[in-house]
Amino acid sequence: MATQKTFKVAGTTRLPSGTVKIRFANDLVSRIKILHKNGHTDMELLELGEELTKAQICQMLINHPKFQSEEQQDAISEFVVRNCKAIAKDFGPDANPGSEEPAVNDMVKQEAEAVS
Secondary structure (H helix, E strand, C coil): CCCCCEEEEEEEEECCCCCEEEEEECCHHHHHHHHHHCCCEEEEEEEEEEEEEHHHHHHHHCCCHHHCCHHHHHHHHHHHHHHCHHHHCCCCCCCCCCCCCCCHHHHHHHHHHHHC
16 A cells, blocks of 8 residues: 655656656655656656645546646556555546446457457
8 A cells, every 4th residue: 555655746757768657756846856867758747735645646646637648647557556555446447437438458359359
């Protein structure tokens, strides 16, 4: 489970290897300096306005308009599944059972059936 420590800043960055990861901090300026020094790019960090736990931050970021790219959504979801067991059920493949959009796996299966 994610720690109950709270943070004031959160977002995503791209590592020099190209991987996108979620980041948590309490000081925006010093965090940006450290990330930049270590070669991170595509830094999208937000000051949250209040202190939140990692689980609360993930719930907020997954729906935030600035974090809707596929890579950002994957990074947030992966963090939740690995570290926030209490809310992980909300981020799995059945997270939106009433959703009108088919799951990615369903679309892949349909495309495979159409080809064969």
